[in-house]
Amino acid sequence: MQVYAIGDIHGHLDLLQAVHDLIARDRAANACMDAPIIHIGDLVDRGPDSPGVLRYLRDGIARGENWQVLMGNHDRLLLNFIRMPEWHDPGLRSGLDYLHPAIGGRATLQSYGVTALHDVDMARAEAAALVPQADLDFIASRPRMIDMGAQLFVHAGLRPGVPLDQQSEHDLLWIRDPFLLDRRDHGPLVVHGHTALPRACHYRNRLNIDSSAAYGGPLSAVVLEERKAWLLTPQGRAELVPA
Structure with a gap:
């Protein structure tokens, strides 16, 4: 079975x-249109x-x-x-919030039309009025893990040694070194992002596909x-090729 990931x-x-255009071409070339x-x-x-x-993804699923x-x-x-x-x-470490320049939330709020970015409470009130409920509902309903058998998809990674059904949401969304430095086989290949690299990289037990689109790099599809x-x-x- 073939699976694509972005x-x-x-x-x-x-x-x-x-x-998505690259995937469409690959699907057609390899007769896997339903992958x-x-x-x-x-x-x-x-x-x-x-x-x-968010709209593009919501519409496609719909x-x-x-x-x-x-x-x-x-x-x-x-x-x-x-x-x-x-x-x-x-x-988030102490002193950081969603409006801090290091986080990138300002760009999101501005793209929804929020202007009061000098004040957290005012920005939140504007965002509550301007961000469509459909976008919030879509985010809230997203899974934290997808098990495809040979591959396990998570955003950030897994807590090594913890059963899948006992993994915390915090680790699935935020973990770095305890997962990134662990060389043990996890059973399925763990496909993740979160830790930006210059390019996608295969580490045998995991595959990191965050190639720094947030910082001017490419967006990877595998x-x-x-x-x-x-x-x-x-x-x-x-x-x-696995490193």
Whole structure:
């Protein structure tokens, strides 16, 4: 069975449409038109068109496309910024909030028409009025993990040694070193994003497909068969050889 996956989008609708075009060509060339496409999360923040990304994905799923979309930590940040005023994400270090320049939430709020970015409470009130309920509901309903048998898709990674049914949402959305430094086999190949790299990279037990679209890099689309993976390029498939 072939499965496609797309890395962290971060509000770049143009890049998302371009990699969907690459997938469409690969599907046609390899007679796998019904193969699922999994989006690894971080749909919003930092890029110029988070509303367009959410609308594009919602519309595609509504018309019956075989797309699945995970929640990323940035998606939860937007959702809870609006819905839970007193909440502070434990993944953010002290002194950071959704409006901090390092987070990228300002770009998302501006793309929805929010102007009061100098004040958290005013920005939240504007966002509550301007962000469509359909976008918030879409984010809230995203799964945190997708198990495809040979591959397991999560946004950030897994807590090593913890059974899948006991993994915390915080780790699935935020974990880094305890997962990234662990070389043990997890059973399925863990396909994730969250930790930006210059390019997608296969580590035998995991595959990181966040190729830094948030910072001016490309958006990666890969196709997987069991534990093998290929990066999709305009010239065709390029195998990602395990490091």
